[in-house]
Amino acid sequence: MENEEQKDSNTEEQDPFTRLMFGSGRSSQPQQNDHEDRNRPVSNENNQLNELLSNVNVDELMKNIDTLVSNASHFKPILNKLGPLINKWIK
Incomplete structure (x- = not known):
């Protein structure tokens, strides 16, 4: 009788890891x-x-983002000069 009560309380008190690994039983x-x-x-x-x-690695990620932004600012004048040429080529 006491063993059944202990089993019931043990199944109710199982942590999530134990239930995941071994199941919760019936x-x-x-x-x-x-x-x-x-x-x-x-x-x-x-x-x-x-x-x-x-x-x-957050430091490496921030360095890469900084490099990307600085390269984009360097290419912006080139794209502004090439914009009209590309628009004429598209038309």
């Missing part, structure tokens, strides 16, 4: 499992996104 509450299944893909995507973002 429960008499299928509505709760449906709700958990809907949340799992979202949390899995969040975990993947967080893992990806943790691998980003």
